[in-house]
Amino acid sequence: MKIAISKNILSTNEEYAVSIRNFLKQKNILALNLLSSPGAGKTTLLEKTLEKVKNKLKCTVIEGDLNTSIDKERISNLGINSYQINTGRGCHLNAKMISEAINNLKLDGLDILFIENVGNLVCPASFDLGEDYKIVILSTPEGDEKPLKYPIIFREADVLIINKIDLLPYTSFSMKKLKKNINQINPNLETFYTSCTKGQGIDGWIKWLERKKDSKNA
Amino acid sequence: MKIAISKNILSTNEEYAVSIRNFLKQKNILALNLLSSPGAGKTTLLEKTLEKVKNKLKCTVIEGDLNTSIDKERISNLGINSYQINTGRGCHLNAKMISEAINNLKLDGLDILFIENVGNLVCPASFDLGEDYKIVILSTPEGDEKPLKYPIIFREADVLIINKIDLLPYTSFSMKKLKKNINQINPNLETFYTSCTKGQGIDGWIKWLERKKDSKNA
Numbered sequence: 441m442k443i444a445i446s447k448n449i450l451s452t453n454e455e456y457a458v459s460i461r462n463f464l465k466q467k468n469i470l471a472l473n474l475l476s477s478p479g480a481g482k483t484t485l486l487e488k489t490l491e492k493v494k495n496k497l498k499c500t501v502i503e504g505d506l507n508t509s510i511d512k513e514r515i516s517n518l519g520i521n522s523y524q525i526n527t528g529r530g531c532h533l534n535a536k537m538i539s540e541a542i543n544n545l546k547l548d549g550l551d552i553l554f555i556e557n558v559g560n561l562v563c564p565a566s567f568d569l570g571e572d573y574k575i576v577i578l579s580t581p582e583g584d585e586k587p588l589k590y591p592i593i594f595r596e597a598d599v600l601i602i603n604k605i606d607l608l609p610y611t612s613f614s615m616k617k618l619k620k621n622i623n624q625i626n627p628n629l630e631t632f633y634t635s636c637t638k639g640q641g642i643d644g645w646i647k648w649l650e651r652k653k654d655s656k657n658a
Numbered sequence: 659m660k661i662a663i664s665k666n667i668l669s670t671n672e673e674y675a676v677s678i679r680n681f682l683k684q685k686n687i688l689a690l691n692l693l694s695s696p697g698a699g700k701t702t703l704l705e706k707t708l709e710k711v712k713n714k715l716k717c718t719v720i721e722g723d724l725n726t727s728i729d730k731e732r733i734s735n736l737g738i739n740s741y742q743i744n745t746g747r748g749c750h751l752n753a754k755m756i757s758e759a760i761n762n763l764k765l766d767g768l769d770i771l772f773i774e775n776v777g778n779l780v781c782p783a784s785f786d787l788g789e790d791y792k793i794v795i796l797s798t799p800e801g802d803e804k805p806l807k808y809p810i811i812f813r814e815a816d817v818l819i820i821n822k823i824d825l826l827p828y829t830s831f832s833m834k835k836l837k838k839n840i841n842q843i844n845p846n847l848e849t850f851y852t853s854c855t856k857g858q859g860i861d862g863w864i865k866w867l868e869r870k871k872d873s874k875n876a
Contacts, residue, residue, distance in 0.1 A: 579697075
């Protein structure tokens, strides 16, 4: 009975995700689903990314949060159009929420749709939002063993951003151990190393983003 | 329909939680539910706590993790009895899991049962495990706005441990802002400030623990 309910929720989600994916494809919009633990740096990554690309690419952000619009305000301060989803007790965004957000957003001429998920390394991994790529952000103070402990999200990810590398000297995080752990879970995972607060390592990620936008147009 | 299912899961959970609470009360066992984001320092707090109290108090640990027994091994290395629950895709422990763990553990003469929940600031907040107290650990790199963004877990908590205070000089975390945010959500929250890796600030927490164990016996 439990499994039947769960399958049903996921298949309804999948229907919404497919229609979102088709819609975004028609409009040539690149869509990215940003996933991490609370406080790993999703919003700061977005801020630094938007500062770099906003004059070249038209971007919009969907912000997921239980209760506040703190992150949306940070995005709005950059002059970027954004949309808040508050989930209440909900631990993840789902495709129906994204579908409603898209209906409320003006997406004509848009290049990139960023979706910042609820801070959670478990539940968001199971919900396809119709995105092109899943981007997981792991911050060094969280520890190098996280890919083993939360394998589903690291397996589902297309890109891994190791953030807060400026804190490396003050933590026990080992880049060597991380690479070994990632290798067990998802050996082909494209990885970037950043300190978003210091603006370090953003350029490689921006190039990846621009390349993916170009191939979406092609 | 959705609400009915959800209520049903929670009421079944509540039945297990009540029977766990009664059982632990009869045995004079203090039970603590440790909650945090991934990598905030739950296991390190446990290690430092167990090192300090293991000669005075008999302790056992139930470890929750999606996939590994990495944390259980760390606890076993201290010579402490522990029990692993692997949740697979599950984002929280529930009272039925704890009930099964208790049936498999030898609890006679036990003083404290520590339960380390799955690393997640959302879902575990909604599941009573029959514990006496919920302990939330927030690490400074996660940010001072977390109580506003994840209010349910901070409202449910009895104790807040601000961990990784050694990283304060390298982050934008403001203790003043944190206190203001906590005040909005749960003004009477008992708070300790620790760096578990450096062994700083543990003593206040240990005294709280011993006091609670004493009043459980009384």
